[in-house]
Amino acid sequence: xxxxxxxxxxxxxxxxxxxxxxxNGEWLADLWAEVTEMGLPLALLSEDQGGFGLTxxxxxxxxxxxxxxxxxxxxxxxxxxxxxxxAAGLPLAEGPAGLARADGLKLEGGRLTGTVERLAWxxxxxxxxxxxxxxxxxxxxxxxxxAAPGNAANYHPRPSLxxxxxxxxxxxxxxxxxxxGATLRAFQIAGxxxxxxxxxxxHTGTRVQFGKPLSKNQAxxxxxxxxxxxxxxxxxxxxxxxxxLARGDVLGVAAGSLRAREAAGTxxxxxxxxxxxxxxxxxxxxxxxxxSLWTWRDEFGGQVQWAKLLGSAALDAGxxxxxxxxxxx
Amino acid sequence: MSxxxxxxxxxxxxxxxxxxxxxxxxxxxxxASRTDRQRSDSWCGADKDFSRKMGQRGxxxxxxPKQYGGHERTAYERYVMVEEMxxxxxxxxxxxxxxxxxxxxILKFGTEEQxxxxxxxxxxxELYFSIGMSEPDSGSDLAATRTRAVRxxxxxxxxxxxxxxxxxxxxxxxxxxxxxxxxxxxxHNGTSQLLIxxxxxxxxxxxxxxxxxxQHHFNEMHFEEAVIPASQLLGTxxxxxxxxxxxxxxxxxxxxxxxxxxxxxxxxxxxxxxxQSDAAQITLGRLTARLAVLRRLSRSVTSMLQEEQDAxxxxxxxxxxxxxxxxxxxxxxxxxxxxxxxxxAASGYAAVLANIVHNAPSxxxxxxxxxxxxxxxxxxxxxx
Numbered sequence: 108x109x110x111x112x113x114x115x116x117x118x119x120x121x122x123x124x125x126x127x128x129x130x131n132g133e134w135l136a137d138l139w140a141e142v143t144e145m146g147l148p149l150a151l152l153s154e155d156q157g158g159f160g161l162t163x164x165x166x167x168x169x170x171x172x173x174x175x176x177x178x179x180x181x182x183x184x185x186x187x188x189x190x191x192x193x194a195a196g197l198p199l200a201e202g203p204a205g206l207a208r209a210d211g212l213k214l215e216g217g218r219l220t221g222t223v224e225r226l227a228w229x230x231x232x233x234x235x236x237x238x239x240x241x242x243x244x245x246x247x248x249x250x251x252x253x254a255a256p257g258n259a260a261n262y263h264p265r266p267s268l269x270x271x272x273x274x275x276x277x278x279x280x281x282x283x284x285x286x287x288g289a290t291l292r293a294f295q296i297a298g299x300x301x302x303x304x305x306x307x308x309x310h311t312g313t314r315v316q317f318g319k320p321l322s323k324n325q326a327x328x329x330x331x332x333x334x335x336x337x338x339x340x341x342x343x344x345x346x347x348x349x350x351x352l353a354r355g356d357v358l359g360v361a362a363g364s365l366r367a368r369e370a371a372g373t374x375x376x377x378x379x380x381x382x383x384x385x386x387x388x389x390x391x392x393x394x395x396x397x398x399s400l401w402t403w404r405d406e407f408g409g410q411v412q413w414a415k416l417l418g419s420a421a422l423d424a425g426x427x428x429x430x431x432x433x434x435x436x
Numbered sequence: 437m438s439x440x441x442x443x444x445x446x447x448x449x450x451x452x453x454x455x456x457x458x459x460x461x462x463x464x465x466x467x468a469s470r471t472d473r474q475r476s477d478s479w480c481g482a483d484k485d486f487s488r489k490m491g492q493r494g495x496x497x498x499x500x501p502k503q504y505g506g507h508e509r510t511a512y513e514r515y516v517m518v519e520e521m522x523x524x525x526x527x528x529x530x531x532x533x534x535x536x537x538x539x540x541x542i543l544k545f546g547t548e549e550q551x552x553x554x555x556x557x558x559x560x561x562e563l564y565f566s567i568g569m570s571e572p573d574s575g576s577d578l579a580a581t582r583t584r585a586v587r588x589x590x591x592x593x594x595x596x597x598x599x600x601x602x603x604x605x606x607x608x609x610x611x612x613x614x615x616x617x618x619x620x621x622x623x624h625n626g627t628s629q630l631l632i633x634x635x636x637x638x639x640x641x642x643x644x645x646x647x648x649x650x651q652h653h654f655n656e657m658h659f660e661e662a663v664i665p666a667s668q669l670l671g672t673x674x675x676x677x678x679x680x681x682x683x684x685x686x687x688x689x690x691x692x693x694x695x696x697x698x699x700x701x702x703x704x705x706x707x708x709x710x711x712q713s714d715a716a717q718i719t720l721g722r723l724t725a726r727l728a729v730l731r732r733l734s735r736s737v738t739s740m741l742q743e744e745q746d747a748x749x750x751x752x753x754x755x756x757x758x759x760x761x762x763x764x765x766x767x768x769x770x771x772x773x774x775x776x777x778x779x780x781a782a783s784g785y786a787a788v789l790a791n792i793v794h795n796a797p798s799x800x801x802x803x804x805x806x807x808x809x810x811x812x813x814x815x816x817x818x819x820x
Contacts, residue, residue: 311819365722425706434456436724
């Protein structure tokens with residue numbers, strides 16, 4: 108139901124021209140107004156918290172849809188920030204929100220200062236759900252200036268923020284914003300891979316070379332089968348991460364996030380190869396999805412960071428404890 | 437929308453949690469004297485005493501009706517029991533085929549008499565099955581079968597040769613795929629499945645095929661005018677192809693499709709423990725993530741099998757991705773640990789490494805080659 112509404116909205120209000128404007132750094136205010144109108148920033152909250160009370164499957168579907176359309180605005184982050192703020196008992200965001208962890212910030216005499224590195228659309232956010240140590244703060248827009256401009260692999264702005272804020276008390280941190288963000292990105296990666304597979308099937312089914320559609324070649328068919336496998340893994344990985352996040356298991360988040368990140372790279376590569384040179388251009392819309400995959404797989408903690416977390420737990424478990432650890436993920 | 441749907445896997449109920457603990461406690465005791473090398477045989481390791489003990493525990497024929505000796509437990513409970521057996525390196529090979537696919541096929545397609553004869557014995561761990569599918573001239577191209585069964589009154593007269601028949605020399609029966617009418621040009625039509633008594637069939641000779649590691653688990657089964665009672669037809673004459681395809685969903689989706697090298701992974705964790713190098717952590721983190729996600733996909737298929745949905749496509753994905761994972765373990769291990777494989781040693785990392793290196797190539801061949809699986813997936817995507 109919600110998924111259908113989102114689908115209709117995106118088909119109506121997000122065309123490739125708008126995507127191109129977002130890649131030039133333009134904030135798509137009308138699009139943001141529409142998703143706000145639908146209440147989507149609150150989509151991950153329970154009904155008690157003022158949200159939709161969606162099931163895990165419905166939440167996953169909504170998040171994958173954002174990936175399937177390479178949704179350019181920080182809606183997933185806002186959904187996640189609101190879930191975190193609600194869990195902490197802090198006021199919700201009143202506009203687009205960022206999700207960050209910055210343990211390097213200094214808190215002296217109640218003043219929070221320092222840099223938060225690389226936040227998507229940082230200039231346009233209403234607030235941050237920011238973790239420092241074991242506290243969560245709802246940092247208002249007035250608390251930061253742009254320290255340095257920056258861009259993501261999909262060309263969306265990603266500036267670093269200079270924070271200077273007379274901090275309030277904040278709240279105990281319910282769970283890590285990186286775990287929240289990594290889980291959201293896993294769903295978006297799965298969604299973008301869905302479109303990458305659809306586009307690849309469509310292209311290889313219609314593009315004729317040597318007198319037949321590309322997809323009549325077994326070598327091409329087998330690569331599409333591999334892509335379907337990577338998509339299946341990414342989708343399962345996102346669900347695995349979300350379930351782990353809900354029970355507070357950061358190792359499960361690591362496992363799901365890592366596998367989705369891996370699928371992003373492999374999947375983008377197979378899809379581009381299936382398209383041939385046109386997939387390497389901005390004339391074909393595949394690039395919206397490959398560049399998003401290359402962006403999302405490196406956000407909210409890197410692959411190395413998450414792999415070391417999970418791998419060191421595996422080593423600590425030892426030969427006898429390894430399998431029992433795996434079955435808990 | 438071309439994504440292939442996988443439903444959410446079943447939840448770990450109290451019964452499942454209790455079962456997992458029960459199986460682990462049983463294995464801790466039963467496998468104490470099993471060498472590392474034996475553990476790494478996975479489901480190619482066989483011990484009929486162990487199979488009978490599993491039967492006594494109610495861990496064979498777990499999902500079948502009680503009237504046939506089964507235990508009416510869920511497909512997921514069976515999944516949990518099986519993955520614990522494999523992860524611990526239990527010798528499940530004797531009953532493996534009977535419990536996984538022959539029994540379910542007999543339950544689905546067999547006569548009442550066949551069910552009553554075979555199923556209670558399989559569930560007790562006392563009767564073992566092999567599979568007769570491949571032939572010298574028909575491997576992946578199963579429909580090209582040349583083995584022919586000619587009806588002659590109350591019997592079939594069977595002539596032909598089956599190969600790669602695992603454990604035919606130790607099993608009691610086999611389900612054999614063959615042609616009962618027409619010619620290989622008729623492809624899927626005119627094929628049938630027969631139940632073959634491996635111990636008491638005049639005209640049947642079984643001879644070993646030794647694999648590259650010097651092990652004997654493959655066999656050739658040669659039928660020369662062998663006489664098979666017509667009562668040993670399984671299911672419907674001429675419907676062999678559909679019956680075999682139904683059997684393959686059970687064969688392709690289970691945890692055995694990604695846990696074949698789990699003993700090497702367990703050993704690798706032990707060798708690297710204490711070193712805590714970046715490379716070790718990163719590599720084990722990534723392998724563990726792949727393993728956790730494969731488990732989830734495989735458990736998803738279990739819930740489809742429980743609901744009797746067609747899971748052929750999903751099973752093909754699990755097996756294709758799973759074989760890549762389990763085959764990657766020795767190469768990944770070699771990037772972290774220098775060790776010469778020793779195929780004669782009984783214990784330790786070198787012994788396990790040798791066993792895995794020697795056997796890993798077969799994992800993307802058995803039960804449907806990588807190429808066949810990708811063809812099935814591509815057809816599911818509508819590109820064939």
